[in-house]
Amino acid sequence: MQGSAAGLAYRGRTASIGFAHGPLVRVDAGAGGERVAGTLVEEALALRKAIDLASGQIADLAASAGGEAAQILEFQVALLEDEDLIEAIFASIGEGRPADVAWRATLDEQIAAYNSAEDEYLQARSSDLADLRDRVVHILRGDAGEPLKIPSGGVVCADDLPPSRFLEIDWSGGGGLALLHGSPTSHVAMLARARGIPMVVQLGAIPDAGATALLDGEGATLELDPSAEQVRIFEKRRESHRKSRASARAILRRPTASWRGEHIKLLINIQRVDDLDHADAQYADGIGLMRTEFLLSRRSELPDEETQFQAYDSVLRWAGQRPVTIRTFDAGGDKPVPGFTFDGEANPFLGVRGLRLCLARPEIFTVQLRALARAAVRGNLKVMFPMVTSADELEAGRKLFADIVQRLQADGIAAKLPELGIMVEVPAAALAIASFKASFFSIGSNDLAQYVLACDRSNGALAPLMDPLHPAVLELIARTAEHGRRAGISVSLCGDMAGDPRCLPALLNCGLRELSVNASALAQIKQTIDRLSSGGSVG
């Protein structure tokens, strides 16, 4: 077992897609030697000098990197200029601690605080602090300034890699990044995506051996000392990825997808406002589904009208003229919300959830409808209700909404009633589709399939039965699309089926011409439609 890693493959999490085949380069945090501490004054001076030097180094890096990288590094510079933080370290040196020990203790405290944050974003910031900590410690130990020597195209393997170390590496010859820990939301992951450097995180433990590595950022795998056969398969994957990515991105820039001469509208689903940052989001024809449950998860209390209005307004501003469909709170079922949903339901999926819950909690629903009514004057807003069973529920929601609009207007506040539609996810709604006076329909195929097939979608044992292409599911989709076509009402589908290339031929054949998918799936779906249109297969 002498440290042979030949042919072994390890799986992690994707942080940036792409492929790298090259020498494996291990980068250690560098334990370094111990330094001999001087007098109190010498230690204080040493730290002051180290901070100034670090500040200069980071500023130089920021200047040469520019853009997003510069903004990330600015946070580190601001920390070095934080007198409260730095004074505490000097005070600790004054009590007799060596400069590096005092510095490290304070930074470690900060890092621990970030690591314990619930927010994944704040957790990821701990690597920025670790970066800064190590830079100053290296300077204090006198081993500063040696840039990482990475052979061109190398696969860099480290526990975690701080942003400044990433920027010191010359990536012009390609290469990739394999981290044993790390996070896809870290600054270094953002930099890797921006540069197109493949990156896999959370690989766990890998043996301390291996000369050559294959890194597949798409499959999130790292293969060490691969056999000729492994290399051949890897290169094939790399080539097909390159081709499909190039053509998918080219297709993405075309104005609209079309199939047999008909336009197919491709919209995106968003879970929160930040999802609009995805590079491909701009190519969407609009937002087919904006979920609003994120507003319920942030704090212990429910979000007020202004908070909601700001969130809806920022999405409408982003979309400009394009339509934005916002779904009212879909709490309940597998999404309990303290202070909102009912506890102790024997079968929450068939319980008081979606619009049923909102109508039962008018004090909460009213706040959301007020925010939506105000947002409606700011852009092309459509509002849809989830989990609707009967036409009476839609009308009850509409009446509540209309009263709210009237009250706002009476108070001199700009507001209007947006177009109202429903999610089609209860089989009864799909079967009695003509009874709903909705301006649009959006098929929620995940719940629709779960209810039609009588399969809990979270129950893995039922996976083989949970087939969205079951004829019964397709029948309901086709009926809904057919009704829309005859009545001149738009029908879209926003469930996982829309983002699954294998389901596309069936959906198009059912008569659907509007699909809403995650931004990351947009290119592939547009490309698949293009292939199907020219008589090709799903690919």
Next chain:
Amino acid sequence: MLDKADGQIFTGSVRLVHAVGMHARPAVKLTKLAKKFQAQISVRVAGAPEWINAKSVAKIMAMRAAHGSTIEIKASGSDAEAAIAALVDLVASDFPDGAG
């Protein structure tokens, strides 16, 4: 240190509209702007027990102000009034690039 005797305390409050709350970039902009003033400036999330030095990026980050929360600002010193106005404007205008 500023003596309270030499000046009035000015206060302001503003809603944090930034989509992800008081994260690294907004925190850096806020402290940079605060440092342009002589005044002693403190901030807190409305109702929080402790006031925080607005010139310390580490403390501003540790405040963990979420999207939609209200930030209270108080300042004392010669340019306190201008400091409040500038900081409220920065937060209200969602930390525009080039500000701070």
